[in-house]
Amino acid sequence: MYRYDEFDRDFVSARVAQFRDQVERRLSGDISEDAFKPLRLMNGVYLQLHAYMLRVAIPYGTLSSKQMRMLAHIARKYDRGYGHFTTRQNIQYNWPKLGDIPDILEDLAGVEMHAIQTSGNCIRNVTADHFAGAAADEVADPRPYAEILRQWSSLHPEFSFLPRKFKIAVTAAENDRAAIQVHDIGLQLKKNDEGQIGFAVWIGGGQGRTPMIAKKIKDFLPEADLLSYVTAIMRVYNLHGRRDNKYKARIKILVHETGTEELAAQIEAEWAHLRDGELRLPDADVARITDYFAAPDLPARAEGWAELAAWKKADSGFASWVTQNVRPHRHPDYGMVTISLKPIGGIPGDASDAQMDAVADLAEQYSADEIRVTHEQNLVLPHVALADLEPLYRALQAEGLATANSGLVTDIIACPGLDYCALANARSIPVAQEISERFGDQARQEEIGDLKIKISGCINACGHHHVGHIGILGVEKKGAELYQITLGGSADENTSIGEIVGRGFEPEKVTDAIETIVSTYLSGRSGTDEAFIDYYRRVGAAPFKEALYGDKAEAA
Amino acid sequence: MSTIVWNREGVVEDDRWATVEGESAFVSMDEALELAATGGREIGVLVEPADDPARLKPILDRLAIIALDFPAFNDGRAFSHAALLRDRLGYGGEIRGVGDVLLDQVPFMLRVGIDSVETAHEPTARRLTEMRLPGVDLHYQPAALKAEPTNTYSWRRRAAV
């Protein structure tokens, strides 16, 4: 893992002192709420429906046990005993007091964490594949590059007042687990024929009210040019991105209105000036950052193979959990374990202070001290020996963290919605809870197979509904909550935007509608190996429309 | 409300280019290009957010000062304009930030190569007068304002003292 050096420590302390000063000036009235807003946002402080909310960055989703314990401590001391893991590998606290926030930031700085640029119109927390450094299919660990980008983008003097927020994601596998095609910049690490590392560069993906899939503008950007090329993109966007309408201000609109080729040419022209300048990355610097992410020492634990087989035979609950929540590690004696934060009927992404402490202890004991946060609002222990799976499972069970539903219908992503969010049209959490209850039976979930449901409480799409196999969007119609359903979205290497299936459903009818959709799939699929998304891609929306609306089928 | 002009040495009294009673001494880019072609007088030009400062290239040595406009504090285009003027066009004369200049933006302005600011915002003017800037002196990226490299990574800088 990356460790702060003296420079990083001094930087973060100076940043905390700076924010303390800003809060004091705000409280004394020297700064208006209007002018304070971008400043507090750049430190992750939102004003929500009932209180301030603090969003803490978990850069590229990697945490140590010590850091997780601090997150638990903050939940206990400054909040109501829980935190909420978000779809961008951050954690949110919903009830801190503004006056306490500088203290919270100081506590975070003590474990090399911060809330810098977790919101506002600046470059946000850089995200990466949550299985980075453990997955068998990656070209190289993407996190060193995410770390370099994190540093370079911190308090960037030219790019702190962009037209709109800006999100960068990095992946290093063909199988994209970082959803790079729905980011402002998506970077896919790859090797060229000479074995050199570089990036395929995508720009202009995004969700919100105008969802768009990113366009590839470079097939192979050499590693040394990462910062100069990203600077060129940022500069073109800062100068030419629209500022007249906040709904048209993301880079996706600039790409769309300018044309991919033309914009790529502008970026290329800008880059030509920057390429051989100060931003060129020396090999030695990349190597030093990469060293921080060296794989932990994982001794051979071949005994796990036989033990695992025996344990699975003895306990079907354990067997289900292994099938759903454990993925192969690049070391054959190990696995990558997803800890579901989606208990049946629970609030997606919430964890109590006790649960966070427990996960920290388990990571220390079983996963080389490492924890990951996924954009699907779950946690991961990336390096667990197969021989340790059974005791780990028992320990997770005791904390209510052993739900065997990773990737299944109850592994729902939901934004905070009307329960917390000032922008919401409708509730998200209760909808997720009801669907989870309805489909909670383990055998039934497994029968249904891979199915991603994603719920947003308004068109800002924080719940990523556009890329849910089934997406649910809360809208307001004549003062009442209504839910629009989209089908066929996906955020992997075959990214697609879901299509609206028809008119919306009242809150009490949403779960039935989901049930109808699932039944339609189950009765129509060619076999258990045809997943929901594949079935949808084969047959389209027609059978679903028919089942949902009968002969009254028509667009809402 | 009184307006001040400030640079890193402190408040500048009786500045030749200060806004006086709402009257700006700056001309637009088009006017500047014309004036430069016709002769004598000193030129101070105002670059607005939608302008392309590269058009000033042929007349840069005729300019006494370039003002970059921040019509609203959250319009960050002038930050890129300053960077382009310094790094790309090699402009060495004075650059001034004008418009909605607020305290917390000033350290960023200085870093991208702005030398002076004009502000009518009272709390900002007060803190600038007291020379109490809210910036962070450690930087994760090179910028136009000269800063020291560190012995860590190539992209880091420390504010020059």
Ligand code: SF4
């Ligand atoms: S999608 Fe809308 S309701 Fe949900 S968190 Fe985002 S802004 Fe709030």
